[in-house]
Each structure stands twice: as structure tokens, then as C-alpha cells.
Amino acid sequence: MRSKDENKELVIREKAIEMIVNEGFDGLSMQKLAKEANISASTIYIYFQSREDLLNKLFIEVQEKFEKDALKNFDPKMDFESGLWLQWKNRYNNISKNPLEFQFHEQFRNSPLIRHKDIKPTAFKELMNEFVRNAVKKGELVNIPIVHYWAIAFGPFYTLVKFHVEQASMAGTPFTLKEQSLKQTFNLVMKALRP
Amino acid sequence: MRSKDENKELVIREKAIEMIVNEGFDGLSMQKLAKEANISASTIYIYFQSREDLLNKLFIEVQEKFEKDALKNFDPKMDFESGLWLQWKNRYNNISKNPLEFQFHEQFRNSPLIRHKDIKPTAFKELMNEFVRNAVKKGELVNIPIVHYWAIAFGPFYTLVKFHVEQASMAGTPFTLKEQSLKQTFNLVMKALRP
DNA sequence: AATATAAACGAATGTTCGTTCATTTTAAAC
DNA sequence: GTTTAAAATGAACGAACATTCGTTTATATT
Numbered sequence: 001m002r003s004k005d006e007n008k009e010l011v012i013r014e015k016a017i018e019m020i021v022n023e024g025f026d027g028l029s030m031q032k033l034a035k036e037a038n039i040s041a042s043t044i045y046i047y048f049q050s051r052e053d054l055l056n057k058l059f060i061e062v063q064e065k066f067e068k069d070a071l072k073n074f075d076p077k078m079d080f081e082s083g084l085w086l087q088w089k090n091r092y093n094n095i096s097k098n099p100l101e102f103q104f105h106e107q108f109r110n111s112p113l114i115r116h117k118d119i120k121p122t123a124f125k126e127l128m129n130e131f132v133r134n135a136v137k138k139g140e141l142v143n144i145p146i147v148h149y150w151a152i153a154f155g156p157f158y159t160l161v162k163f164h165v166e167q168a169s170m171a172g173t174p175f176t177l178k179e180q181s182l183k184q185t186f187n188l189v190m191k192a193l194r195p
Numbered sequence: 196m197r198s199k200d201e202n203k204e205l206v207i208r209e210k211a212i213e214m215i216v217n218e219g220f221d222g223l224s225m226q227k228l229a230k231e232a233n234i235s236a237s238t239i240y241i242y243f244q245s246r247e248d249l250l251n252k253l254f255i256e257v258q259e260k261f262e263k264d265a266l267k268n269f270d271p272k273m274d275f276e277s278g279l280w281l282q283w284k285n286r287y288n289n290i291s292k293n294p295l296e297f298q299f300h301e302q303f304r305n306s307p308l309i310r311h312k313d314i315k316p317t318a319f320k321e322l323m324n325e326f327v328r329n330a331v332k333k334g335e336l337v338n339i340p341i342v343h344y345w346a347i348a349f350g351p352f353y354t355l356v357k358f359h360v361e362q363a364s365m366a367g368t369p370f371t372l373k374e375q376s377l378k379q380t381f382n383l384v385m386k387a388l389r390p
Numbered sequence: 391a392a393t394a395t396a397a398a399c400g401a402a403t404g405t406t407c408g409t410t411c412a413t414t415t416t417a418a419a420c
Numbered sequence: 421g422t423t424t425a426a427a428a429t430g431a432a433c434g435a436a437c438a439t440t441c442g443t444t445t446a447t448a449t450t
Contacts, residue, residue: 001395002447008397024307026221030438040399042440051438110305112219115365147358148380152387155350163342170310185343192347192387197416197427225408235429237410246408 009047011037016058021103021169025055025111059108062101067124069094076131080140081190083131088157088186092177099165099175106162142195152192156185204242206232211253212299220250220306254303257296262319264289271326275335276385278326283352283381287372294360294370301357337390344388351384352377 015036019028030051034041048054070090074083095102108114132149135141141149161177168175210231214223225246229236243249265285269278290297303309327344330336336344356372363370 001449002397002445004397022307024220027307029436031436041438042400043398045439046397106305107307110301112217112222112302142383144379144383145376147355148376148383151351151355151358151380152383155352155354156346157350158354159350160342160346163346181340181343184339185346188337188339188343188347188387192383196418196425198418199427203427224406226406236408237430238428240409241427 004047008037008039008043012039012044012047012054013058013061016054017062017100017104020107021100024107025113055108055113058104059113062105065101066091066094066105067122071124071127074127076127076134078131080131080135080138080193083135084153084190084193085183085186088182089179091157092161092179092182095161095165096175096177099168102165103169139195141193149193152189156189157182160185199242203232203234203238207234207239207242207249208253208256211249212257212295215302216295216298219302220308250303250308253299254308257300260296261286261289261300262317266319266322269322271322271329273326275326275330275333275388278330279348279385279388280378280381283377284374286352287356287374287377290356290360291370291372294363297360298364334390336388347384347387351380355380 012033016028016033019033019036028051030044031041034044037044044054048057070087072090074086074090076083078086129146132141132146136143160182164177165175167173207228211223211228214228214231223246225236225239229239232239239249243252265282267285269281269285271278273281324341327336327341331338355377359372360370362368
């Protein structure tokens with residue numbers, strides 16, 4: 001009996017994301033993907049049920065990886081400023097290490113494909129809610145609806161990061177955003193969020 | 196001689212945006228679009244050179260309309276808080292009146308299609324820069340790089356609005372976001388931006 | 391070394407794609 | 421009412437699409 005080549009599935013995933021980022025969803029055909037991965041098109045169907053299944057699995061994989069990595073060293077009992085800053089830095093690190101995955105994720109999130117999936121509420125979300133509740137209780141954070149909090153706490157972060165990712169992507173240069181820039185923006189955000 | 200039916204071009208544009216928002220870029224085929232618009236596929240080519248030309252024209256149209264409407268009653272000599280709030284409200288009004296156009300714009304902006312176009316710097320951008328320079332000079336705004344300003348001044352706005360647009364779109368209900376919610380978020384953003 | 395079994399493949403399926411073109415229809419201009 | 425020229429069309433084009441299938445190949449197990 002022959003066993004599945006784990007590396008082969010990885011190549012399919014990598015090339016698929018690369019093609020989608022560079023050419024969009026309609027730029028990803030199974031035959032072109034096969035050629036890029038140096039395999040036969042029919043081989044893809046051993047690893048994925050269909051094109052749609054492939055896309056969904058890619059999204060879920062990236063989403064889960066990003067959520068998990070965002071919580072590295074994080075504890076909802078941390079003081080608010082340290083906890084939020086840790087999240088900014090974690091997310092920043094993930095994006096600079098995986099700009100293609102990030103762009104794929106953004107593209108998927110902004111497309112109607114996202115509607116065909118039901119996004120299950122993750123433990124991630126509950127952990128963040130706890131973090132926010134604690135901070136309000138301790139008087140470290142203004143008491144506002146959670147969506148307002150998300151908008152202010154992460155809106156500036158993603159706007160800033162996306163700007164730099166897009167700049168780099170268009171110019172063909174590596175993604176660069178100095179930690180000092182991030183910190184300066186973060187300090188202003190904290191000013192908004194403190195009671 | 197027969198003249199072009201302006202209404203026909205409008206229907207094509209409307210249906211195209213509708214299809215893209217509901218089914219994505221690969222959901223838009225010329226034949227399906229023709230059927231939706233009750234015309235022959237070849238008729239589309241009287242109004243647009245190609246599929247790509249159609250997409251580009253749609254984007255440019257929406258982009259210019261949104262930029263123009265964002266500046267309604269705006270003057271770069273306004274005091275900072277009033278000027279920024281006016282922009283929030285203008286943008287908010289446009290999005291709630293044209294949620295499909297907004298979603299189309301977001302989808303395009305986050306796709307690689309945007310790279311095939313060169314975005315010419317608009318008068319819009321220069322006007323905003325002047326507004327910011329004035330505000331800094333008058334001591335109404337912290338002195339930070341312009342990209343940091345954009346991130347903080349509009350990041351929270353778009354994060355909040357997109358959340359509500361997506362909610363409404365998924366649930367099939369109309370877009371609703373109370374002005375009071377918007378104002379509350381705005382006040383915190385102002386707290387961050389004041390010196 | 392033989393066997394068994396899933397991986398891997400190339401070719402072929404029927405469909406749909408964007409676009410073209412010869413023809414017909416329409417309405418403005420005279 | 422006739423002319424004229426562009427709008428509008430349906431049929432047709434080859435290319436590319438996702439997926440299937442019968443066959444071959446590779447490898448773990450015996």
C-alpha cells in the first residue's frame with residue numbers, strides 16, 4: 001500500500017494561496033494549479049473533494065493558524081495595555097512572516113465565499129471577551145459595546161498593516177513596518193480606550 | 196441613426212455589481228449578466244470593450260462617486276473635529292444608501308484586480324492632506340505621520356461599518372447602525388487624535 | 391520476492407467561458 | 421416616407437473549465 005505524500009498536499013496549499021493572491025479566485029483553476037505543483041490535476045482530488053472544498057480548507061487553516069498565533073503568551077488576566085500590545089505584536093509578527101496567507105485571508109473575508117461557510121464561534125472569541133470584561137472591571141478600559149471596542153482596538157492596526165502589505169505587494173519589495181511606528185499608533189489608541 | 200440606450204448601460208452596471216457582490220468575481224459571466232439584464236451578451240460589448248473593461252469602469256465609477264460624496268459640504272479650513280465628523284457622516288450616509296456598491300468596492304480593493312489598475316492620485320487626497328496640515332498647525336491634532344492619522348481616524352469607522360454591513364448582508368436585513376453608536380466611537384477617536 | 395492497495399496519472403467528459411460576426415432592427419435625420 | 425448608420429441580436433468560435441475514469445505506478449506489508 002502506498003501512503004499519502006504530506007509534502008504534496010503542502011505544495012498544493014501553498015501554490016493555491018500564491019495563485020489566488022496573485023490572480024484572484026478566478027485565476028485559480030485546477031489545471032493551472034496542478035501544473036504549478038508539478039502534479040496531475042486529478043491528483044488534487046485525492047487530497048481535496050472539490051475546488052470549493054480546497055478553498056474552504058485553505059481559509060479554515062489560515063484562520064485557525066492566525067487566531068492561535070495571535071494568542072501566543074496571552075492570558076486574559078493580563079493588565080489591559082500589556083495584553084492588547086501583545087496581541088498587536090503577535091498579529092504583526094504573523095503577518096510579516098506570512099504576508100501571502102494574510103492577503104489570501106483578507107481576499108476571502110471580503111468575498112461572498114465567506115457566506116457559504118458558517119463561522120463557528122471559537123474559544124478565541126470568548127477569551128477576548130473575558131479579557132475585555134476584566135479590563136473594564138479593573139477600570140483600565142472605558143465601558144463601551146464590544147463592537148466599538150474591536151473597532152478602536154484593532155481597526156487602526158489593520159488599516160496601518162494593510163497599507164504596508166499592499167505597498168510592499170505592489171512594489172515587489174518585502175513587507176516593512178517599523179515596530180516604533182506600530183507602537184506610536186498603539187499609544188494613541190490606548191489614549192482613546194483608557195477611561 | 197440609432198442612439199445608445201443610457202438606461203441599458205445602467206442596468207448592466209447595476210446587475211453586474213449585484214452579481215459580483217452575491218457570487219464573487221468568478222460568479223460574473225457575460226452570458227449570465229446578459230440574461231439578468233434581459234439583453235444579448237453581444238450587446239454588452241457595445242457598451243464595454245471587454246469583461247476587464249467593465250470591471251475597471253465599475254470600480255472607477257464607484258470609487259469616484261464615493262470620494263466625491265465624502266466631501267459634501269466639506270472644506271479643508273473647517274475646524275478639525277467638525278471636519279472629521281462630517282466625513283464620517285457623509286461616508287456613513289453613502290454606505291447605507293449604497294451597500295451593494297460599498298461591498299463591491301471592498302471586494303475589488305482586496306483583490307489582485309486592483310493591481311492591474313494604476314490609481315491616479317486624486318484631488319481628494321490633496322484636499323485631505325491640506326486639512327490635516329491645517330489642523331496640526333492650529334494645534335487641534337497631534338503631529339503624526341499621515342498614514343498613522345488615516346489609520347486612527349478611519350480605521351475604527353470602517354471596521355465598525357463593515358461589521359454592520361456584513362451582519363445585514365448575511366441576515367438579509369437592511370443595514371442599520373445608529374448615529375449615536377457612530378458618534379460614541381467618534382468621540383473616542385477624537386480623544387486619541389487631540390494633542 | 392510476491393501481493394495488495396491506494397496514490398498518481400493522462401485522457402476524455404460535457405459545460406461554460408469571453409468574444410466575434412454576419413444579419414436584423416431601430417430610430418434619428420433628411 | 422426614405423435613407424442611413426449605429427444598436428441589437430443569435431449563432432458560432434476555440435479555449436478553458438471542474439471533474440471522472442480506467443490504467444499504471446509505487447510502496448508498505450507479508
